[in-house]
Amino acid sequence: MDAVETTWAHQLREAGLRVTRPRLSVLSVLADRPHADAGTILTGARELHPSLSPQAVYGVLEAFVAAGIARRIEPAGAPALFELRVGDNHHHLVCRSCGAVADVDCVVGAAPCLAPSDAAGFVVDEAEVVFWGLCRACQDRDRQVADAAEPVQLEEHGIRGGAGA
Amino acid sequence: MDAVETTWAHQLREAGLRVTRPRLSVLSVLADRPHADAGTILTGARELHPSLSPQAVYGVLEAFVAAGIARRIEPAGAPALFELRVGDNHHHLVCRSCGAVADVDCVVGAAPCLAPSDAAGFVVDEAEVVFWGLCRACQDRDRQVADAAEPVQLEEHGIRGGAGA
DNA sequence: TCCTTTTCTTGACTCGCTCAAGACAAGCGC
DNA sequence: GCGCTTGTCTTGAGCGAGTCAAGAAAAGGA
Numbered sequence A, B: 001m002d003a004v005e006t007t008w009a010h011q012l013r014e015a016g017l018r019v020t021r022p023r024l025s026v027l028s029v030l031a032d033r034p035h036a037d038a039g040t041i042l043t044g045a046r047e048l049h050p051s052l053s054p055q056a057v058y059g060v061l062e063a064f065v066a067a068g069i070a071r072r073i074e075p076a077g078a079p080a081l082f083e084l085r086v087g088d089n090h091h092h093l094v095c096r097s098c099g100a101v102a103d104v105d106c107v108v109g110a111a112p113c114l115a116p117s118d119a120a121g122f123v124v125d126e127a128e129v130v131f132w133g134l135c136r137a138c139q140d141r142d143r144q145v146a147d148a149a150e151p152v153q154l155e156e157h158g159i160r161g162g163a164g165a
Numbered sequence C: 001t002c003c004t005t006t007t008c009t010t011g012a013c014t015c016g017c018t019c020a021a022g023a024c025a026a027g028c029g030c
Numbered sequence D: 001g002c003g004c005t006t007g008t009c010t011t012g013a014g015c016g017a018g019t020c021a022a023g024a025a026a027a028g029g030a
Helices: A003-014 A021-032 A038-048 A054-067 A136-148 B003-014 B021-032 B038-048 B054-067 B136-148
Strands: A071-073 A081-083 A090-095 A101-105 A123-134 B071-073 B081-083 B090-095 B101-105 B123-134
Touching (some): A003 A021, A038 A054, B038 B054
C-alpha cells in the first residue's frame, strides 16, 4: 500500500468503515475522475481489482455516501454521478450536449444557500442548484459544424426542454 | 367534446400537434394533477381512454415537452414528473420522505435567474433549483411517531445523503 | 371520400439499479 | 500468530423506467 492508499485507509477507518481492496480501488478512481458514474467507476476499479462486481461498487458507493466520504449527484436524464468533494457547498454545471459536469463554488457558502420565497409548509434543508448549458468543447464543435454546413439547427442540444429557472 | 377540451384542442393545433384522444386524455390528467409521473398519467388517462398504451403516454409527453405545452422535471431518485405550468420561471420543493412536489415562484422571474460565480467556459441558459426538505404532512407524521415512541432517529428521511447546496 | 402523414399499439429490449443468500476476509480478543 | 465475529463482497435473479422498431389506425387537408 503506498502513501496515498495509507491516507485513504486512515480516512475509511475514521469513518468507521473497514479497509478493503474494492474500497481503495473505488477511492482511487474517484480521486482520478471527479463526477464518475457507477459504470465508469467499475471499469476503472477493475484495473486495480479485476474480479470486482457491479454490486460491490454500488455497495461501496452507498457506504461512502452514508459515511460522508462521497457525494451523489443525479443530473436529470443521466445516471448518478459520484464525487469526493464533500463538506463544502458547491453546485454543478452540466453540459446539455455531452453531459460533462463541472463544479461551481457557492457564493454563499453554507447550506441551504438559498431560501424559497414561499416554502409552502416545507422545512427546507438543502437547495440544489444545477446550471444547464453548453461546455466549451461542445460550443467549439458546434461552431465547426456550422461553418462547414450553413443550415444547422442548434435545437438538437436539448437533452430536455422546459422553462429556465 | 366539452368546452375545456375545445380549448385544449385549440392549444394543440396552435403548437402544430394533431388533436387525438390520447393527447386530450393526458392533458386532462395533467390539469387535474400537476407533477404527475408517467405511470400516474397512464392510470388516469386510461379512465378516459382504456386502450391507451404506456408508449403512447411517453410519446405524447415527449411531444408536449418539445412543443412547450408541458415541462419535464426529474428530482433525483424519482421517475420524471410532468407539469403544464410552463413559460413562467418557477422552482420546486421536494419532500425527502414522501416525494411530494410543490411549486415555488422564482423571485427573479427570468431564466436563468442565477449566474454561476465562475462558468468554467460553459454558456449557461438555465439554472435549475430544487429545494429539498420535509413537507407539512411528513413533519406532522414524524411528530406523532416521536410522541408515541421516544427514541426515534430522524435520519431515516434521507433519500440521499450529500452536502447541502 | 380519398390519400398522405402523423400518431398509436404491440412487443421486445436496454439500462440503471436493487434484493437475497452464501462465501469471504478485516480486524478484534486471546 | 490464531480463531472468531461481523461486516463486506460475489453471484445470480429480478424490477421499474424508459427506448426502439414495425405495422395498424386515425387525423386532417385536398
